[in-house]
Amino acid sequence: MSETGTPILALEAVGRRFERSIDMAERLLALFGRRPDRRTVHAVDSADLAVAEGEVVGLVGESGCGKSTLARIAAGILPPSAGTVRFRGRDVAGLGQTERLAYTLQVQMIFQDPFASLNPRQTVGTIIGEAPRVHGLATGPAVAERVARVMHEVGLDPSLAGRFPHQLSGGQRQRVGIARALSVDPRFLVCDEAVSALDVSVRAQVLNLFLDLRRDRGLTYLFISHDLSVVRHIADRVAIMYLGRIVERGPAAALFATPTHPYTQALLAEIPRLSRRRRRFTPVAGEIPSPLRPPPGCHFHPRCPHALARCRDETPALRPVAPGRWSACHLNDQA
Amino acid sequence: MTEPSPERPASGAAVTAAAPAVDLWRRFRGDGVAVGGLLVFLVVAAAALAAPWIAPQDPYDLTAIDLFDGRLAPGEESLSGTVYLLGTDDQGRDMVSAILYGLRISLMVGVVGTLFAVAIGVLAGLTAAYLGRWWETGLMRLVDFQLSFPAIMVALILLAILGRGVDKVILAIILVHWAQYARVIRGAALVERNKEYIEAAQNLGFSRLRIMLVHLLPNCLAPILVVGTIRIASAISTEATLSFLGVGVPITEPSLGLLIANGYDYLMSGQYWISVFPGVALLILIVAINLIGDRLRDILNPRLRT
Ligand SMILES: Nc1ncnc2c1ncn2[C@@H]1O[C@H](COP(=O)(O)OP(=O)(O)O)[C@@H](O)[C@H]1O
Ligand code: SF4
Ligand SMILES: [Mg+2]
Numbered sequence: 001m002s003e004t005g006t007p008i009l010a011l012e013a014v015g016r017r018f019e020r021s022i023d024m025a026e027r028l029l030a031l032f033g034r035r036p037d038r039r040t041v042h043a044v045d046s047a048d049l050a051v052a053e054g055e056v057v058g059l060v061g062e063s064g065c066g067k068s069t070l071a072r073i074a075a076g077i078l079p080p081s082a083g084t085v086r087f088r089g090r091d092v093a094g095l096g097q098t099e100r101l102a103y104t105l106q107v108q109m110i111f112q113d114p115f116a117s118l119n120p121r122q123t124v125g126t127i128i129g130e131a132p133r134v135h136g137l138a139t140g141p142a143v144a145e146r147v148a149r150v151m152h153e154v155g156l157d158p159s160l161a162g163r164f165p166h167q168l169s170g171g172q173r174q175r176v177g178i179a180r181a182l183s184v185d186p187r188f189l190v191c192d193e194a195v196s197a198l199d200v201s202v203r204a205q206v207l208n209l210f211l212d213l214r215r216d217r218g219l220t221y222l223f224i225s226h227d228l229s230v231v232r233h234i235a236d237r238v239a240i241m242y243l244g245r246i247v248e249r250g251p252a253a254a255l256f257a258t259p260t261h262p263y264t265q266a267l268l269a270e271i272p273r274l275s276r277r278r279r280r281f282t283p284v285a286g287e288i289p290s291p292l293r294p295p296p297g298c299h300f301h302p303r304c305p306h307a308l309a310r311c312r313d314e315t316p317a318l319r320p321v322a323p324g325r326w327s328a329c330h331l332n333d334q335a
Numbered sequence: 336m337t338e339p340s341p342e343r344p345a346s347g348a349a350v351t352a353a354a355p356a357v358d359l360w361r362r363f364r365g366d367g368v369a370v371g372g373l374l375v376f377l378v379v380a381a382a383a384l385a386a387p388w389i390a391p392q393d394p395y396d397l398t399a400i401d402l403f404d405g406r407l408a409p410g411e412e413s414l415s416g417t418v419y420l421l422g423t424d425d426q427g428r429d430m431v432s433a434i435l436y437g438l439r440i441s442l443m444v445g446v447v448g449t450l451f452a453v454a455i456g457v458l459a460g461l462t463a464a465y466l467g468r469w470w471e472t473g474l475m476r477l478v479d480f481q482l483s484f485p486a487i488m489v490a491l492i493l494l495a496i497l498g499r500g501v502d503k504v505i506l507a508i509i510l511v512h513w514a515q516y517a518r519v520i521r522g523a524a525l526v527e528r529n530k531e532y533i534e535a536a537q538n539l540g541f542s543r544l545r546i547m548l549v550h551l552l553p554n555c556l557a558p559i560l561v562v563g564t565i566r567i568a569s570a571i572s573t574e575a576t577l578s579f580l581g582v583g584v585p586i587t588e589p590s591l592g593l594l595i596a597n598g599y600d601y602l603m604s605g606q607y608w609i610s611v612f613p614g615v616a617l618l619i620l621i622v623a624i625n626l627i628g629d630r631l632r633d634i635l636n637p638r639l640r641t
Contacts, residue, residue: 111535120554
């Protein structure tokens with residue numbers, strides 16, 4: 001269902017580099033012939049991901065692999081340094097001012113930190129009502145009505161509109177963040193670790209809120225988490241990311257049942273089994289390499305139990321391995 | 336600092352709906368030193384503002400001054416039978432009146448100079464932090480360049496060129512103080528601009544102007560308030576120094592610094608009051624302002640909160 005028709009949002013060969021600035025000490029050392037460390041981080045490297053209207057796509061990967069960077073690019077907060085972002089088929093880099101605003105508002109981001117993502121100097125009512133007021137989506141008393149409506153929709157008592165964020169609980173704050181996003185009638189929510197900072201009991205409630213909103217508003221989601229069990233609960237399709245690259249992509253059920261990429265297999269083995277007596281993680285063997293100097297070839301080869309000789313210098317491409325399933329591994333060529 | 340559990344509202348004192356400003360006042364009120372400093376400052380400022388009505392004499396009115404009353408000691412009776420509480424200066428001015436009018440000028444110069452310097456510093460610091468690129472590099476180079484010279488030297492050179500005058504002293508204070516504010520505010524704004532609520536504001540399609548003024552600026556107010564308060568004291572002492580050195584305010588509108596300078600010649604001959612009483616007034620003013628600023632810093636700095 002997902003890969004037919006024009007997707008609502010498509011990332012095509014999207015990349016993002018960050019330049020690390022060289023500080024004074026390094027500049028001095030460079031005078032004595034010590035070359036400074038590699039300066040560029042390739043946070044996202046040629047990622048392809050299309051999301052169809054109404055779909056929930058999960059994005060999974062270890063911390064630092066570039067999920068938040070990808071999320072910011074998708075939401076239009078951060079421009080990619082390579083590749084194209086298409087919203088309903090159109091390159092967002094070429095949009096005029098009005099179309100750009102429409103794209104910006106229709107794709108809203110929900111942030112991980114429910115505290116840092118709310119302006120501490122604004123009341124809940126202002127936080128939620130500012131955008132509709134500024135963009136003329138509501139005027140006068142209609143602003144307060146709109147605020148009350150979305151607050152109700154996310155399960156917040158509208159009487160909290162006069163509170164400041166520090167007077168709310170973590171779960172309430174995250175609901176304010178969701179209400180703020182809904183205030184501009186988005187079609188697409190990019191949720192970057194949106195439940196990771198919440199207590200376990202609240203986490204389930206907020207996840208269910210996302211599912212309700214999907215049903216009631218027909219929302220589309222890019223749902224990012226380092227936690228596979230959360231993604232399994234909510235996603236139709238899943239993409240697995242490792243050191244800036246998408247290494248596997250496919251329908252959630254199939255991907256969880258028969259992971260094809262060795263990294264996905266390792267991640268799935270890492271989910272704690274409650275049935276086991278010892279509740280211990282079986283970690284993916286080895287350290288996550290520094291994104292500053294990723295291993296050549298397949299980034300995963302130093303940790304991969306199946307690594308071949310060519311894995312060390314040849315980057316595997318993301319290729320279809322079964323209907324709807326894509327994988328970036330040299331082992332796929334041998335089958 | 337202990338992070339409250341996410342499901343419980345933070346800080347018990349703030350559970351009732353209260354604006355941050357109200358919250359700040361509540362904590363300020365509970366601090367004895369801060370309240371004491373504020374009270375002293377308010378009394379001094381009120382006396383200075385009310386000088387035309389409460390001063391026994393108009394020290395600018397030459398007809399009201401009797402040269403024969405020059406350098407009378409505190410409490411000494413003059414030929415005309417007047418008793419001057421804090422004595423008179425070399426021209427026969429009542430010291431109480433001179434100090435009240437001097438305070439007026441010192442405060443006015445300090446506050447007005449600081450307000451303008453803060454305004455320029457906020458503008459420069461905020462835009463540098465948020466807009467970045469060549470604008471930030473250029474502005475911050477200028478700030479570094481300016482701060483590499485001693486402030487008093489810059490002011491001295493400027494006044495040597497412009498001449499004396501209250502307006503010129505204010506200009507000099509703005510010029511030597513704005514860079515300090517720009518640096519502090521850029522630092523605060525750099526921290527804030529990396530927080531997610533700024534990204535959220537961008538995501539809601541707000542203009543850069545709105546993000547800077549409505550989202551960034553209110554969250555940089557704490558350092559602006561602290562540094563602004565403390566720097567009023569430093570602006571007042573800059574003015575006093577300039578006037579003491581004879582390049583500040585004109586002799587017809589003596590500030591505290593100029594009064595101290597006027598009495599300096601007589602200090603050795605035992606006529607201490609001409610210099611010392613204006614000096615004490617200046618000291619009280621500066622200490623009070625510094626105490627307020629210092630306590631504000633403690634109150635507003637979350638890392639010092641228990
Ligand atoms: N603004 C930035 N400047 C420099 N490096 C960054 C920036 N944002 C992210 N990075 C780097 O990019 C990599 C990916 O980060 P991020 O997208 O936050 O990963 P994740 O969300 O998966 O933990 C990390 O190595 C991080 O240090
Ligand atoms: S390409 Fe090689 S190293 Fe990479 S996952 Fe496949 S087998 Fe492992
Ligand atoms: Mg992240």
